[in-house]
Amino acid sequence: xxxxxxxxxxxxxxxxxxxxxxxxxxxxxGSYNSVSWYQKSPGTAPKLIIYDVSNRPSGVPxxxxxxxxxxxxxxxxxxxxxxxxxxxxxxxxxxxxxxxFGGGTKLTVL
Amino acid sequence: QVQLVESGGGVVQPGRxxxxxxxxxxxxxxxxxxxxxxxxxGKGLEWVAVIWYDxxxxxxxxxxxxxxxxxxxxxxNTVYLQMNSxxxxxxxxxxxxxxxxxxxQYSKFEYWGQGTLVTVSS
Numbered sequence: 001x002x003x004x005x006x007x008x009x010x011x012x013x014x015x016x017x018x019x020x021x022x023x024x025x026x027x028x029x030g031s032y033n034s035v036s037w038y039q040k041s042p043g044t045a046p047k048l049i050i051y052d053v054s055n056r057p058s059g060v061p062x063x064x065x066x067x068x069x070x071x072x073x074x075x076x077x078x079x080x081x082x083x084x085x086x087x088x089x090x091x092x093x094x095x096x097x098x099x100x101f102g103g104g105t106k107l108t109v110l
Numbered sequence: 111q112v113q114l115v116e117s118g119g120g121v122v123q124p125g126r127x128x129x130x131x132x133x134x135x136x137x138x139x140x141x142x143x144x145x146x147x148x149x150x151x152g153k154g155l156e157w158v159a160v161i162w163y164d165x166x167x168x169x170x171x172x173x174x175x176x177x178x179x180x181x182x183x184x185x186x187n188t189v190y191l192q193m194n195s196x197x198x199x200x201x202x203x204x205x206x207x208x209x210x211x212x213x214x215q216y217s218k219f220e221y222w223g224q225g226t227l228v229t230v231s232s
Contacts, residue, residue, distance in 0.1 A: 001172045003154070034215035038155070045205060045222035046147075046155065052217050089155050093215040097169050099145070104154035 004029065004090055011108040017078040020105045022090035023071055024060045028100055030071035034093035037075045039064060040104075041086045049088075050075060077107070092110035112136040112221045114206050119226030122196055130191040132206030132223055140164065141189040144182060144189040144211035145219065148228075160209070160216060161189060174200075196230045203227050 005023040012018040022029065022037075029035055035053045038046040048057050050066035055071060063079045072076070077084055090102040118130040132144065146158040159170045159180040168180050179192040189206055204226050207219040 032215060034211070034213070034217035036217045036219070038219075040155065045224060046207075046219070048218065048220050049179055051211070057218075057220055087154075091157070091217070094216060097167075098171060099157040099216045100161070101147075101155045 001094070001096070001098060001100055004092060004100055006088075006090060006102040006105045008103070009108065011110055012077075012080045013110045014080050016080050017076060018076045018080060018107065019077075020088055020090075020107070022073040022075070022092075022102045024073075024092050024100070025071055026109045027096075028092040028094040029068065029073055030094060033068070033084045035068055035073040036068070036091045037064075038089045038091070039084075039086045040089060046089065080109055082109050096109060112208065113225035114208060116204065116206055116220055116223040116226035119204065119228045121229045121231060123232050124197060127192070127194045128196060128228060130193065130204055130206075130226060132191075132226070134189070134208070137208070139182075139187040140184050143211075143214065143216070144180075145207045145209060146180060146189075146191045146204060147207055147219075147222075148200075148202045148204045149225075150199070153202070156202075157202070157203045159162055159191065162214070162223065163209075178190045193228070196228075198230050201228060203228045212213055 037050040054066040182189045208221040210218040
């Protein structure tokens with residue numbers, strides 16, 4: 001159950017777009033469309049922003065989008081806003097019927 | 111409205127036990143799988159365990175398997191995490207989360223508790 005691989009940090013200016021990658025294996029990301037993304041700020045519970053690779057829960061702006069190719073999933077945030085600054089985590093269902101998180105990516109809005 | 115309220119955290123010595131509770135309200139408890147997720151200080155999120163909606167199946171992260179047990183009591187709308195043989199590396203905030211994935215592949219945690227802090231230290 002190794003953690004999915006995410007870049008430790010990304011940054012962008014307001015209005016720009018950033019993409020966060022999430023690389024797994026054929027036992028998780030590559031085999032299931034059960035990839036999700038969570039936004040986490042200090043002292044608060046995680047917030048679901050993408051599920052099943054590319055679906056947005058109600059209330060999540062369409063600036064957030066997800067995709068997957070092979071063993072790598074991606075989260076793209078377009079039209080960056082200051083309020084998007086947070087940590088982002090991907091998750092994937094695994095062939096062992098468990099869940100694995102990515103190591104997390106800190107997004108800085110410059 | 112949906113509410114998940116964790117309790118039971120605290121300071122415990124290495125090797126000892128602790129039981130966390132997560133009281134659910136505002137939804138039909140028996141329709142949802144429930145998960146525990148933790149975050150060590152300064153670290154990322156780590157999935158801990160899941161129990162299916164009917165309690166028929168449980169799965170654990172390798173780091174806790176054999177030491178932690180997840181269970182649920184439908185009469186109390188509560189999910190538990192029994193933590194035995196605690197180690198310093200088990201220190202962190204423990205969250206419970208409701209599974210909203212209809213395919214039982216854990217892809218949709220829309221509701222989370224506020225977390226309870228567990229500190230394992232002598």
